[in-house]
Amino acid sequence: MTKKINASRREFLRAASLMSVVGASGAPFALNLMTMAAASAQTAPQSDYKAIVCLFFSGGNDHANTVLATDPTSWSTYQSVRTTSGADSIALPAPGAAGGVLPIVPTTAQAGREFALHPSLGPLKDLFDAGRAAVIANVGPLIVPATLAQYKAGSVPLPPKLFSHNDQQSLWQSYKPEGASFGWGGRMGDLLASMNSNAIFTSVSASGNAVFLSGKTINQYQVSSAGAVPIGGLSGSLFGSTTAGNPLAAIISGGGNANLFEKDHAAIVKRSIDAQAILATAMLPAGTGGVANPTQYTNPNTGALANNSLATQLQTVARVIGGRAALGVKRQVFFVSIGSFDTHDNQRVNQGDLLARVAHALSYFDTTLSTLGGSDLRPSVTLFTASDFGRTFTSNGDGTDHGWGSHHFVAGGAVKGKDIYGTFPVTALGHAQDVGSGSLLPGISVDQYGGTLARWFGLSDAQIGDVFPNIANFTKRDLGFMG
Structure with missing residues (x-):
């Protein structure tokens, strides 16, 4: 008793x-005594350091204008479905046209298909072409593999509360709808925190509180562009x-x-x-003598230069990574985010600006890691994107509505880049993965996506099964996009 x-x-x-x-909002700053007691001071070669960075697109990014099929049949259908009357049409210009989509040629061909990226993703196309970025096609929450007939009949278990922002954000990050207490990033931290002499620095957010980083024993530690946040006074x-x-x-x-x-x-x-004092000392400074400040990005709609807060978040991540030796860490999980992807209206303008910020930030992060502290850290750091959900293929006039599956990116030196993983869905309405208005029934589960990252991160098969409780329901548990 x-x-x-x-x-x-x-x-x-x-x-x-x-x-x-x-x-309440600052609770993740504090230390978890149980975690600190459990963490051992194991050491490993510096080359053994690995970090995973989750970049979350809050609001539900429109995947169908992010990665596109441009073979003649697909492009014709795309234009017919997404072109609406007036200047607010969300259809993008063809490859080769002024402001047109940017062709990419994946290493693995998909018969009869050609592909392109949104016109604002030029710097990300450069990473793709260089082999340090890949596309993961049609990812979304699933409990078991499901066909359209099974979805309509409700004959297999389905993720709860589909198409709901808060619930799907939580489901992506934690396998449960809103109210979940821990996420899969935090659970990976739980299992590998013994590699860190300071376990408090295992899960770090540069973008506020995120259930993705909360573990059963690990608490997330939040930082800002100003560095570690001290207790006031x-x-x-x-x-x-x-x-x-x-x-x-x-x-x-x-x-x-x-x-x-x-x-x-x-x-x-x-x-x-004590932790605040350690991090304040260990983090590399911003700017001269430390981690270079991001340049401004160009707004594709106005041509004006502007600051990019996402790039600043990734600068903060790089500054923490640069202090990894002083922090005593070998495994870290980070979270950054960018909002306003709920593009029911004015999508072409708004999404174009948002994706320009994303591409600029990823290019900055890649360049920064290439010489961080005099070393090329790109093979040790993998960034992946996530979002509430994809969106409908049909347009509501000048935007799109809530969907399910979506295309995502992974980037880093360990990524088997210049490729598209998963079968790219048919560009049409009424096909075998269309659950309504062109919303996609996912072909790849979040468990498979995260499990592939977890294997690279160092988790065993048993640990992956613990972190991703539904992965046992899928035959292919490693998608092969990590080296």
């Missing part, structure tokens, strides 16, 4: 005391005094009282303060 009560108390303190220190001026931060730190981390709750609370706060 005593052991059961202690375990319950620990679980309560894990949540409650973190909240009391930094508030411990430095600088507090109530007009430059010395008041010292007694405040002593009060919140002293733990002198015999009360067990206060002792655990104080220990967590102290470790949070």
